[in-house]
Amino acid sequence: MKVRYFPGCTLKNRAKDLDTYAYRSAEALGITPEEIENWQCCGGVFTTARDEVATKLASVRALKDASDSNLPLVTVCSACHNVIKQTNHAMQTNKEFSDKVNRYLEADGGYNGEAEVYHYLEMLRDLVGFEKVKERVVNSLKGKKIAAYYGCLLLRPHKVMRMDDPENPTVMEDLLRALGADAVVYARRNECCGGYISVESPDAAKKNANAILENAKAAGAEMIITACPLCKYNLVKNGADIPVVYFTELLAEALGVKGEPNET
Amino acid sequence: MKHNNDLREEILRMSGVDTAKCMKCGKCSATCPAYDEMEYHPHQFVGMVEIGEIEPLLSSESLYKCLSCFACVDRCPRGVAPAKVVEAVRLTAIRRQGANHMTANDVPLILETDTPPQLLVSAFRKYTK
Ligand code: SF4
Ligand code: SF4
Numbered sequence: 442m443k444v445r446y447f448p449g450c451t452l453k454n455r456a457k458d459l460d461t462y463a464y465r466s467a468e469a470l471g472i473t474p475e476e477i478e479n480w481q482c483c484g485g486v487f488t489t490a491r492d493e494v495a496t497k498l499a500s501v502r503a504l505k506d507a508s509d510s511n512l513p514l515v516t517v518c519s520a521c522h523n524v525i526k527q528t529n530h531a532m533q534t535n536k537e538f539s540d541k542v543n544r545y546l547e548a549d550g551g552y553n554g555e556a557e558v559y560h561y562l563e564m565l566r567d568l569v570g571f572e573k574v575k576e577r578v579v580n581s582l583k584g585k586k587i588a589a590y591y592g593c594l595l596l597r598p599h600k601v602m603r604m605d606d607p608e609n610p611t612v613m614e615d616l617l618r619a620l621g622a623d624a625v626v627y628a629r630r631n632e633c634c635g636g637y638i639s640v641e642s643p644d645a646a647k648k649n650a651n652a653i654l655e656n657a658k659a660a661g662a663e664m665i666i667t668a669c670p671l672c673k674y675n676l677v678k679n680g681a682d683i684p685v686v687y688f689t690e691l692l693a694e695a696l697g698v699k700g701e702p703n704e705t
Numbered sequence: 706m707k708h709n710n711d712l713r714e715e716i717l718r719m720s721g722v723d724t725a726k727c728m729k730c731g732k733c734s735a736t737c738p739a740y741d742e743m744e745y746h747p748h749q750f751v752g753m754v755e756i757g758e759i760e761p762l763l764s765s766e767s768l769y770k771c772l773s774c775f776a777c778v779d780r781c782p783r784g785v786a787p788a789k790v791v792e793a794v795r796l797t798a799i800r801r802q803g804a805n806h807m808t809a810n811d812v813p814l815i816l817e818t819d820t821p822p823q824l825l826v827s828a829f830r831k832y833t834k
Contacts, residue, residue, distance in 0.1 A: 451823040485827030486773050489789045490719045490796050496830065520823055597775035598786075607779050633738045633774035637827035640807070640815055641769055645742050670821045678819070 444564065445507040445514050446474035449521040450482040456518070456670035457703040462689035463517045463561055465698040470569050470577060474515060477506050483524040486637070491531075494541050500528035505548055508556040513568070517561040517689065519669035523594035523602070526558045530601045560595060561689070562612050562668065563604055571619040579697035581621030587691070588625040588662035589613030590653065592672045593633045607631065613666065613688065620695040627660035629653045634675040650679035658683060666691055709757045712797065716754055720793035724755035726783045733777035733787045742770040747777045747787035754790055759797075768795040769806050769832060799834045807832035 444467075452460035467474050481499035488496050503525060507514035516522040532539045533554030543551045559567070565574055591610055599607040610631060614624035632653060635646030654676060657665055665681070666688040667673050676685045693699040717724065727748070734746035745753065745767045753762055762768070768791065777787040799805055807828060815825065 449823075450826060451821045455819070455821040456823075482822075482826055484830045485823050486830045488796070488830065489786075489792045491721050492719055493796070518823070520827065593772075593774035593776065596779075598778045633772050633776065635738075636772045636774065637824055637831060638739065638742075638770065638772055640824065640828040641832075642742055645739065645770070648741075649738050671823045671827065674819065674821050674824065 442471065442568065443473045443475055443512055444559070444568075445510055445512045446476050447480050447483075447503045447514060447516045447521055447525065448476060449516065449518045451670040452518060456673070456687070458690050459517055459668070459670065459687040461703055462687065462693035462699065465700060466689055466692045466696055467564075469693075469696045469698045470565075470574065472564065472569065475510075475512070477503055483521045485520050485524070487524045487527040489527075491535055491538060494538065494545065497528045497531065498542065498546070500525045501532065501542055501546065501552060504529050504532070504554075504556040504558070505546075505552040507558075508552060513557045513559050513564070515559050515561055515564050517668065519560075519592060519594040519667075520671065522558070522560045527598075527601050529554050529556060529558055560604060560668070562595070562616065565616060566612055571615050574616070574692075575619040578620055578695045580695050582617070582691070582695055583621040585622045586625050586661050586663045587617050587622045588627055588657040588660065588665050589617060589630060589688075590634075590657070590665050590667045590672060590676070590685075591631045592667065592669055593631070593636075595668060596631055616688065616692070617666070620691065625657065625660050625662040627656045627662070629656040634672045636671060636675070639675055639678070646675050647679045650675045650681075654679070654681055654683075709759055712759045713754060713757045716759065716790065716793045716797060719796065720786070720789040722751075722786050722789050722793075724751050724785070724790065727751045727755065727785050728783055730782060733781050733785070736776045736780045738774060738776065739770040739772055743767040747771075747791065750790045750794065751785055751787050754794070759794065762794045763798045767791075768798055771795070773831070795831070796834070799832065805833040
């Protein structure tokens with residue numbers, strides 16, 4: 442099965458692991474990601490103001506591409522996913538906004554939110570199925586105590602994201618269990634790491650990141666997985682003393698397709 | 706400078722929020738991870754916009770402390786979406802000529818070898834117009 446793939450800016454350099462292992466794992470599971478040509482950076486944060494247009498055009502272009510190809514649009518970075526999905530929702534529900542966008546883009550046939558947007562985790566759950574993932578595991582992660590860190594962007598705002606229960610999510614834990622690991626559940630897994638506040642007030646980011654790390658470790662975690670380069674950066678930068686890895690790296694390892702490491 | 710009532714209307718239109726729905730329970734502020742950093746808290750943004758007291762918000766550093774984590778949006782029992790109010794006030798402030806909160810000159814000070822582009826892109830999206 443083919444999908445249209447939007448990697449995002451950070452996956453092409455600082456977060457190459459997130460990207461490379463996403464590819465290798467998808468292929469091992471029978472999915473062919475086709476990278477969108479000339480994709481543009483999503484901008485990192487969705488602007489909720491209804492009258493903001495320019496900051497949302499990159500997302501609309503990616504959505505239109507997927508819709509024209511009749512393929513689901515898959516993203517792996519939490520932030521790209523959030524921005525693209527919220528933009529799609531705005532195209533579906535805010536007529537004034539979608540009219541402006543369509544007049545500006547002058548795209549053939551227009552675009553009104555037809556694309557289906559999947560985060561990679563949703564692709565694993567809904568298009569591949571965790572049962573199938575489990576069957577393909579060659580290096581079981583049995584005995585490893587791993588905590589999933591969701592952060593905010595995958596889950597909220599729930600009315601738009603609709604990925605999982607925003608207060609008691611299970612998709613990443615279900616993946617961990619499919620890979621044979623023990624999923625460590627802890628309270629702060631859906632609280633914010635500090636995001637871009639590390640530019641403005643590094644101490645505030647440190648406080649958030651430490652609270653998450655301490656909470657995960659107190660629950661017995663020996664490793665944390667994430668889908669977001671900024672979450673990883675904030676956790677590592679603020680002194681994580683257990684490994685923080687991208688979920689795609691762990692997946693590739695379990696599927697036996699990790700191969701050669703990236704040069705970074 | 707616009708009259709406060711015009712500002713209020715503009716912020717309500719931009720955000721799409723009905724501030725009158727707020728029942729002042731404070732849950733948004735209680736769950737806000739930036740609470741300690743803020744002079745005005747999410748429930749105050751909602752309440753002050755409702756009564757047109759917007760100038761103090763426009764000049765407050767609180768505008769740049771919100772993380773866009775949407776915790777207040779999902780956890781408000783009245784569906785008010787305080788983050789959208791914060792965002793609209795912030796844009797009202799930085800859309801003014803010369804009012805950007807960050808410039809390209811700040812980048813070298815922030816940039817380290819491990820800085821993910823996502824961090825810079827997100828900060829620019831929030832702090833500049
Ligand atoms: S979105 Fe902003 S105001 Fe709302 S809880 Fe998060 S940091 Fe606080
Ligand atoms: S949680 Fe909602 S109802 Fe309660 S104070 Fe905040 S905005 Fe108002």
